[in-house]
Amino acid sequence: MFFPRIFQKGINWVSRSKVSVTGAIIVGILLPVLTVSFLFDYLGFIQNPYFGFLLYVLMAPLFVLGLILIFVGTVLLPGREDLGTYTVEYLREQLSRPGRYTRVRRLIYFTVAITLFCVFLVGIVSYGTFRYTASNSFCGQFCHKVMQPQYVAYKNSPHSKVACVECHFGKDATWAERSKFTGIKQLFAVATNSYSRPILSPIDVLRPGRKTCEECHRPEKFQGFMLYSKDKFLYDKNNTKVQTIMIMKVGSGDLEGRNAHGIHWHVSEAQQVYYKAANRARTLITEVKIVEKGKKDVVFERIGGLPDDEIDISAQKRNKLRKMDCVDCHNRPTHIFLSPDEAIDQKITADIIPRYLPYIKRQAVEAVTQDYGSLQMAKIQISRRLQDWYRENYPELIQKKPGLLEKAIQGTIKAYEENVFPDMRVTWGTYKSFLGHKNGSGCFRCHGKLREKKTGRIVSSDCNLCHIVLARDQIKPDIIKILKGNDQR
Ligand code: HEC
Ligand code: HEC
Ligand code: HEC
Ligand code: HEC
Ligand code: HEC
Structure with a gap:
């Protein structure tokens, strides 16, 4: 009987060292549990985010540790008998006797099969672990309290079907970069309750970049005007509805830069816009530089001084010249917190x-x-x-x-x-959007605040530069009749 004998031999090997026995016990207990858990996870029976954590972050690495212990115990650590010499002697003995190669071959097959099986298991396990730590449930729910504001806002946004990692890693991120995001440092901060409340914005670690957004949106490919409309209700008895209608001059960030114009001019290929800020939140912009190939840089500087109480000296030193990208305006594409x-x-x-x-x-x-x-x-x-x-x-x-x-x-x-998360100290206005110009922020961090160094020309804040206001907080504006055409509902 080949199998029982080889099985017996396996047990003998393992029992030679305490290390491998420990490993074998871990593997013996976890193998059936893991197999069933993998199956349940694969079939989607259990959706609880803690289940994934238990399975992939605790049990799976423990299982791999068990395998490593067995290996170390049987191969590297000599037990009652030195396994290395034992095997070598056995092989020499077998090989010197012609006609008895069969057992050697079996031994070799057995070793190769076991090794392959282990490599396969380790592969599944580490892939599973990686996939899990990159999943929305790990990001948004496991760190339940910490990520709750971002997770809830995300769930209510137009991007609720885009995975966290699709924006926060993108496709090009290396392993090292990814591990920064799902990193030990963050887990440690959560475990020791030492994270900042609220989580600070903008983020430094894997801030979504142009390439990420451009997987799905390509501002050089669309251009022209966009209609903006917003309904509001007044504080009167009837909660009277008023409407704001504008034409947004979105323009285009044309690929070759020939036609870059309007709002998306800032992300054109032909010229790059760089800026420098004097605080962490990047709201106090002190300098802007437009860099275009074959031309002299155009430099803008801030008009007047900075408000003393808002300058953050350490941030000012740390902040480098930053190339403007999508997220410098669309900083709230998915974690949208309203007023x-x-x-x-x-x-x-x-x-x-x-x-x-x-x-x-x-x-x-x-x-x-x-x-x-x-x-x-x-x-x-x-x-x-x-x-x-x-x-x-x-x-x-x-x-x-x-x-x-x-x-x-x-x-x-x-x-x-x-919108309000007292546990994380997120309240109305904690996270501000840079898309408009509420309270002089957003676009007005630069527009109207900077002057070209050489000519004295001011970065325009003309009300018609970015949009044409067709109706502003009006009751039943006439323009609606035109926009609706014959449909008078
Ligand atoms: C559509 C792209 C997108 C998706 C999807 C996305 N994020 Fe973000 N996230 C952003 C952007 C943009 C920022 C702001 C970055 C900046 O300004 O530095 C951000 C910021 C954050 C911040 C920092 C705090 C803040 O609000 O600025 C956290 C935490 C965060 N995201 C977690 C998540 C989690 C968890 C998920 C999935 C549930 C997720 N994100 C999905 C784009 C995205
Ligand atoms: C995986 C694809 C994907 C990625 C990556 C992605 N988006 Fe989107 N985005 C979408 C989809 C889908 C919509 C919803 C379109 C709709 O509802 O009309 C959307 C909508 C938008 C809108 C319109 C929102 C609104 O209120 O109507 C903006 C602006 C936007 N995305 C910007 C961004 C930015 C900035 C990034 C990078 C941080 C980004 N997107 C990354 C797929 C993506
Ligand atoms: C200078 C600021 C700025 C930059 C930089 C910028 N955008 Fe925009 N984008 C806007 C504004 C303003 C609008 C008009 C829509 C609005 O007001 O909601 C807009 C519109 C859009 C829309 C259409 C939204 C809709 O509702 O249909 C998409 C998609 C978009 N931007 C993606 C991007 C991407 C991707 C990048 C980076 C390559 C980018 N934008 C860079 C300011 C900017
Ligand atoms: C970091 C600084 C900065 C920010 C923030 C910024 N801009 Fe600009 N913008 C500039 C500069 C610099 C110019 C070029 C001014 C010039 O040449 O006179 C410009 C030019 C423009 C133009 C004219 C482009 C053309 O057709 O030539 C538009 C439109 C515009 N910005 C819209 C916006 C909007 C909308 C926002 C906010 C969502 C915004 N900008 C935020 C720096 C900025
Ligand atoms: C640099 C570009 C830029 C300039 C200059 C500018 N705006 Fe805006 N404005 C925007 C953008 C971008 C938005 C927001 C669109 C959004 O929220 O999606 C906006 C929004 C608005 C809104 C709508 C807000 C609401 O409550 O719905 C009004 C009204 C408005 N602007 C008026 C003005 C007036 C008046 C001026 C002249 C003092 C001006 N804007 C100058 C870019 C600009």
Whole structure:
């Protein structure tokens, strides 16, 4: 009987050293558990993010360790009998006797098969581990509390179907770069509770770059105008709807640079825009340089001094000249946090908060902008605030249609919990978008703030440079009639 004998021999080998026995026990216990777990994970039976962590980050490496221990114990560490000489002597003995090669061959086959099997297992295990640490559930849910603001905002964004790693690594990232993101340092910070709250933005580690976005969007390939429209609701009794309609001069970042113009001119191939900032958040821009092949650099510098209290000397020293890319304007393509007004407007537009409840815009904004300390407290207090106010001011309406107020309360809570995360100290305005020019930020970090060194020409902040405003916070603007054509619904 070949197999039982070889099995017996295997056990004999392993039992020669305590190290390999330990390894064998680990492998013996984990092999069936892992096999079943892999199967469950593969078939998608278990979605819990901690399951993946247990499987790929704890059990799988432990299993590999077991295999290594067996190897070390049997091959490298001599036990009762020196295995090395044992094997060599055995081979010499066998080879010197013609006609008895069969057993040697079997031994060799057996060793090769076991080695291949182990390499195969280690391969699956490390691939699994890598895939898991690169998955959305690891990024967004395992570090549950830490990533929650980013994860929730992402889930509600147009990019909710794009994996975290597709933006944060891209395709070209090396192993070393990737491991920075899924890195031990971050896990350590989470384990020791030493991470920053909120997580600071912009990020230094694997900030999405042009190549990442250009996997899917290519500003040199689209051009021209884009219509911008936004609905808002006033603070009056009827929550009157007003509309802003603009034509955005998106232009193009033409591939050869011949036609680069408008907003996407900044990402043209023909010339590069570099800038330098005096603080970590990159809101205080002190210098801009346009570099074009075959031409002299055009340098712009800041008009007037910097506000003293906002300069961050260490950041100023650390910050280098940065080449402008997509993320310098689109810094919130997926982790979109709204202002209280925008959040409530969005819920009213989607009829999640009923528009026909008098003063609901005003009352909802008032309710979500209080400081509650925790999400639980916020839910209770928002509900109480709205109930109290409507009971006092519209008792009959609430009695006749209690569902209306209940719907408004749920919608208001939703607006709050999608944007405010007391655990991570993320509140209204923590993460600012650079896409527009709210409070002089975004585009107005440069436009209107810089002057060309040589000619004194100011980087324009003309209201028609980037967009043409067709209607601004107007009730039923005329332009809507034109845009709708014959459709007068
Ligand atoms: C569409 C691309 C995209 C996807 C998908 C994406 N991110 Fe981001 N993420 C960004 C950009 C852009 C920034 C801002 C980078 C900067 O300004 O330096 C960012 C920033 C962050 C930050 C820093 C804090 C902040 O808000 O600026 C964290 C944390 C983060 N992302 C986690 C995640 C997680 C977790 C996922 C998946 C659930 C994810 N990201 C998916 C593009 C993306
Ligand atoms: C894997 C593909 C993919 C990647 C990578 C990607 N996007 Fe997108 N992006 C999409 C899809 C899909 C949409 C949704 C289109 C829609 O809803 O009309 C979108 C929408 C957008 C929009 C319009 C959002 C809106 O409010 O309508 C912007 C702006 C945008 N992406 C910018 C970026 C930027 C900047 C990056 C790089 C950080 C990026 N995208 C990376 C696929 C991608
Ligand atoms: C100078 C700032 C700036 C830079 C740099 C920039 N964009 Fe934009 N982009 C804008 C603005 C402003 C719009 C107009 C749309 C808006 O206001 O939402 C826009 C529009 C877009 C849209 C269309 C969005 C939609 O709703 O359909 C996409 C996609 C996009 N940009 C991708 C990119 C990519 C990819 C890059 C980098 C290669 C990039 N942009 C660089 C400012 C910028
Ligand atoms: C880092 C600085 C910086 C930021 C931030 C910035 N710009 Fe610019 N922008 C410039 C410079 C410099 C020029 C060239 C000015 C010149 O030559 O007079 C320019 C030119 C433009 C032009 C004219 C391009 C043409 O057709 O020649 C538009 C439109 C524009 N920017 C829109 C925007 C918008 C929209 C944003 C915000 C989303 C923005 N910019 C943010 C530096 C910046
Ligand atoms: C450098 C380019 C640039 C210049 C100059 C500029 N804007 Fe804007 N503006 C933008 C962008 C980009 C947005 C935001 C689009 C978005 O949010 O997607 C915006 C948004 C707006 C909005 C809409 C905000 C809302 O609530 O919906 C108004 C109104 C506006 N700008 C008015 C002005 C006025 C008035 C001026 C002149 C003082 C001006 N802009 C100059 C780029 C510019």
